Amino acid sequence: MKKDFFNKTRIFDGGMGQELLNRGVKTISNLWSASALVDPQYHKIVVETHLDFINAGSEMILTNTFGSRKRRIIENKMIDRFAEINITAGKLAKEAVVRSG
Numbered sequence: 132m133k134k135d136f137f138n139k140t141r142i143f144d145g146g147m148g149q150e151l152l153n154r155g156v157k158t159i160s161n162l163w164s165a166s167a168l169v170d171p172q173y174h175k176i177v178v179e180t181h182l183d184f185i186n187a188g189s190e191m192i193l194t195n196t197f198g199s200r201k202r203r204i205i206e207n208k209m210i211d212r213f214a215e216i217n218i219t220a221g222k223l224a225k226e227a228v229v230r231s232g
Contacts, residue, residue, distance in 0.1 A: 144184035144192040151180060151195065160207050165198030168216045169209070174223055181227030192227065194220040 148164030156173050159166040167173035181192050196217055204213045 141190045142188050144181070144189040145187075147180060147184075147193060147195050148197055151176060154180065161198070162203055162207055163198040164195055165203070165216065165220075168195060168199060168219045168223075169212070174219070177220075177223045178227045178230070181224055182231055185227060185231040192224055194224045196220045 151164045151167050151173070152158070154176050156164065156167045156176060158164075159169060162169065167177050177195055184192055194217075199213075199216045199220065201210075201213060204210055204216065209216070
């Protein structure tokens with residue numbers, strides 16, 4: 132990243148969590164949009180959502196990790212999957228970036 136990257140206004144992605152719910156992700160307890168990281172059937176939706184934000188002009192995307200913070204993972208008795216869930220978020224975001232060219 133260039134040293135002066137933040138010297139101008141940059142466009143971030145939109146509300147990832149709400150958009151995943153709008154696209155049909157079903158929540159597990161209070162994991163909210165992080166449910167899409169737990170259930171592999173939703174991984175494609177995560178990547179497609181990232182891609183849609185990129186194609187709409189986002190210069191930066193954020194991982195879908197708001198609901199996968201440690202407290203929520205513990206509350207859902209998934210602490211053994213904490214690293215896996217958060218690594219998955221990074222991999223899916225990276226996949227979208229690669230696919231976007």
